[in-house]
Amino acid sequence: MKNHKAENRIHWNRNRFSLKEEINQKEKKMRPRYQSLLKGGLFLLALAVVCVFAFQATAQDDASTWYKIYYTKAQKIQALRIIKELGSRAPEYFPDEPYPYIVARISNEEAWAYYEQGFQVEEHSDYDPRHAASIIRSDRAVPGYTCYRTAAETIADMKKLAADHPGLVTLKDIGDSYLKTTGQGGEDIWKLELSKSNGIFKRGRLLVTGGVHAREYVGPELALRFAEYLVDNYGTNPDVTWILNYSIVEIIPLVNPDGRKMADGTTMQTDWRKNNHKHDNNNCGTVGSNHYGADLNRNFKYKWGESGVDWDVCAETYPGKSAVSEPETKAVRNVMLTYRDYNTSPTSPASTDARGLFIDLHSHGRLVLWPWGYGDALAPNNTQLQTLGRKLAFFNNHTPEKASGLYPASGTTDDDLYAEKGIPAYTFEMGTAFFQGCSAFESTIAPQNLKALVYAAKACFQPYKYPKGPDALNVALSGTNLTATINDTRYNNSNGSEPTQNITAAEYYIDQFPDPEWPLAKPYAMSATDGSFNSKTENVRATINTSGLAKGKHMIYVRGKDAGNNWGPVSAVFLTVN
Template identity: 45%
Template sequence: MKTALQAFSALTLAVSLAHTGLAHAQEHQHDTFNLLEQEKANTQIYNAYFPNADIGRKAAISFHGQLLESHYPKGYLVMELNDEEMQKLQVFGFTFAPATEFITKRNQILSKLQTQMLSAQQKSLSMAADVSANNVSISGIPGYSCYATVEETFAVAADMASSKPNLAQWLDIGDSWEKGAGVGGHDLRVLKLTNRSKTGTKPKLFINSAIHAREYTTAALTLDFARQLVDGYGVDADATWILDHHEVHILLMTNPDGRKKAETGLSWRKNANQNYCGAGSNSRGADLNRNFTFGWNSTNGQGSSGSQCNDTYRGPSAGSEPEIKALESYVRSLWPDRRGSGKNDAAPSDTSGIHLDVHSYSELVLWPWGDTSQAAPNGTALQTLGRKFAFFNNYRPQQSIGLYPTDGTSDGISYGELGVPSYTFELGTEFFQSCSTYNNTIKPNNLPALLYAAKVVRTPYITPGGPDISNLSLSNGGSTGVPAGTAVTLSGSASDARFNNSNGTESTQAISAVEYYINQAPWDSGASPTALLPSDGSFNSVSEGFSGTLNTAGLSEGKYLVYVRARDASGTWGAVSASFLVIDNDATQPPANYCSASSGSANYEWIGRVQVGSFNNSSGAATYSDFTGQNISLVRGSNSLTLTPQFSSGAYRQGWRVWIDLNKDGDFDDSGEAVYTSSGTSTSAVSGSFNIASSVASGATRMRVAMRYNATPASPCGSYNYGEVEDYTVVIP
């Protein structure tokens, strides 16, 4: 059920008063009341039973505008359908029944909303004297604190540009329909992120979100991504080099007028253009993702609707909507046209740039074409990058054609017209996704996919075919501070196999080389690499550990970026990952007497993820990983813990134990330092907690996590047959 409807309350009126004044707020409230009444009257909602899950997923693509809920395990979708749409689905074996349960729950919630609104209206006059933008605390869409409103999103972005002008600009690129018509509305704004002190031509990643108003998760994810980059500059090595060398442009609210309608709980998809389907209708507006100029109505009515009240109404002409005019104009300013005019003209392999259009829902990664089943001329490279994105978010990667084609969509301007690779992410499983699902699943799984896009945007048709670097670490406190001349070991993992192969298999090759650069990116003029060595003596597998000693002699005090990349046997260099090396001649070295520990093999299982409180680290196959360069902030009292195994093929039972050197004496042998032990063995993740007593001294110390095949690790030292050991730095307040 669209539970966002349950969240609307009198606070909605207070927010409106604070921003628009009493008279306008009352008018807006009356309009919303009537729109909710219209939605209650809609009974063209059905349980659409599909013959198999593959047909169901394709229907979710072609009939995305009609989709209300998905119940794949139960074999049906909840959809709003007219007779023509039902006939189209019947051809593919769909059967239908009235969605009585959905309609009943919806109407109960809508009636409750209206009652709350009437009650709030009685208080509006007294509230008017007391409500202002300064004394109303607004924290997201009511009931969904993780999703910022349009105004809050704009305020956060504006604050980034104000507080960190060297990294962020908040650009006005046009007006929404309502603003252009003088009936309220919003600016269309892009958040441009890059280190402006680093000049020169930079490759550009463009992301737009919330083009469909009711898709709550989308703008939240892109805003969180912006925060990750800006807040991470100078703290996180990857965020730092990305902003130094690349540009990220984010149109956070592509459809702000429609989004304001959806914030009231309405299932609003389109923009708010009052020229279509009646000025007071909740079916008014155009579907902005059917209004792009390239390929507009190219399927002669199959891929979009010519009916003004339909959720996929394409508008009266190509690019008719001001929101699309602004977006297309901005995109054309980012990239040159590198694709010919023919449908089968491929863009050159060295084309730079990526366009991501972030939607919800269906857990898909999609690429062109969507208006034909024919593969795009750059289809092989698009598929490779799509499978790489899907490795991170675990979504299904596929070409964006469903049961029927779609036309006039966002990939037209970027890929169709300019040749820049374009993708659609379909986040999650609901339009009004719960905050717990967003925070625990959608956000942590998709931020790495967005970060990867920012990494490979220089050559997106080439780089994703190469190996990825993970588990980078520097020994002897190299990431926190060492005197010049200290021997610092750089280690990590390289893998050419990080693809989602749930829909076809991507070819892989053995690792052939790994190299690093200090304070120079590989593409910098005169950049000089240093080779790193395979941990097992030879580079001959698709996944390899590597290490090498950094030469820190003669380095002046300061923070250095260490860039690392790997090449596979086909000669393709993969994405760069980085770590900080800090030279501090006053630094003291941590104790070096911790015992060694590892498994004998990571061919079958290894530690896939360690989560402690809000800390979250995913990693690849290794027998031992040194993550002491990553600090985990603990709390006094109970600390939550989740440990996740990962397997190369079949799942095997694992036992776990965690030690913390609580007295900082360089070992884990003292009483109480085994802080967590799993209850037996399991093939799945284990969760629990451990306690930090008030008597434990503050400061940094080491934590060791051990996972062992078919047994609980008995000792923090030594080796055993299968599994992995990982070390971390924990900070006790």
């Protein structure tokens, strides 16, 4: 491979004294809305993908400076690639500003390479990635970020949740971290298993993981909050209640506890990404893109080592010595392998009757990603994966796209499970920063992504089918009068449009969950409030006959069907018979 870094150094040196004149020439050609930025001392930069890969392993050094890299709507994909390839050197971005920008620590060489292609950059020398948001410090939380629990607090709260709700939550030790396997301390890797102990055979299964990458604070916190939300709302929220009655929700909030302890803010190693495996007593550093360990999201089996990795043992994307070499990977993969196999091979479509769904929580980029990530090839179930991806992205307002849309990466969690079992698998790249400010997390990221996870729990019974169908919304009872809205349009169409159809039917069930394997569940038809089913959103109604029902609380399930003969997932409401 050419030494692009050396070439760019020569180019920079040759042109550095004419930079101001070139800026003046380019300023005349720029649109008016950017001229004020240029007058403020900006110069033009851009991404050539090959250059970004060349700089991937560059360490933070004294020659690096913090910059704002501004981008236009047309440059959004390139901007996201900058974020991903610079890793810890691009800790935050601001997509909602009038002039969206990335905050990145880059050298003069990189600045010049970007400059020649067209991004705008402004020096941001007073930027502090650990205190970007005005967050009050707390003794109980990551220093500077009161909304995120440390590794120790996360584990303690998992144990308390299970102890306080023995009929609803089971805590399982699924393996050990690297340090624990070598007698250097370390932690158990814990899985929360949420399901009501009611003797009902469970038809749905959802697996959620967080904390694969140590410095990504949002994932573990959201995973644990999802567990707490389900527990807190069981018995009072009808949808949460039927989800836990009929499915198993498995949550591994902290896949990489050793790494997270490094990134918790109690040390100076907050950029830590990998696990804490010191390979061959190497002499790696302990910060940024130069630290020891293996990238767990490059260590899974499928297509291990083929793309998006760096074989420098100190690099952020070092995939380990072999596939599934790390104990953390083995622990998660052992859970994955307990899922039913719906796949004949990774090159053939999995059965559309597949049950189960997987979501791996990461940050950042505001993306919903699905296989394949290792390269440009489409997954055999790409159409169904795309539909569900657009549905999930409707709830969290992220951009839905195939995982390799940013850059190829092999040996990832989602590619591996889909290849092995044929189950739909996704990565959420949440938020806009590794060290996401608590204001944005509490007001937007957490509530939106919790909604996406709840939908995932509803869809996991038929994840290749339900997302094609309409949602049942606003299910309500007034006495015995049942009403709802059936809506077939709820997709995120920011990256292509999902086909939608008119509503053709709606129905409800009393105390019997509608499932293809339970044919005895009896449906009752609902009618369109306006008299006919002829639009993509319909208000529907019915009157429930309660004669013969026992006194007490009952569950009413509602669902709708569109013109493509697609039934959506159910939504529910409680009915009390006095």
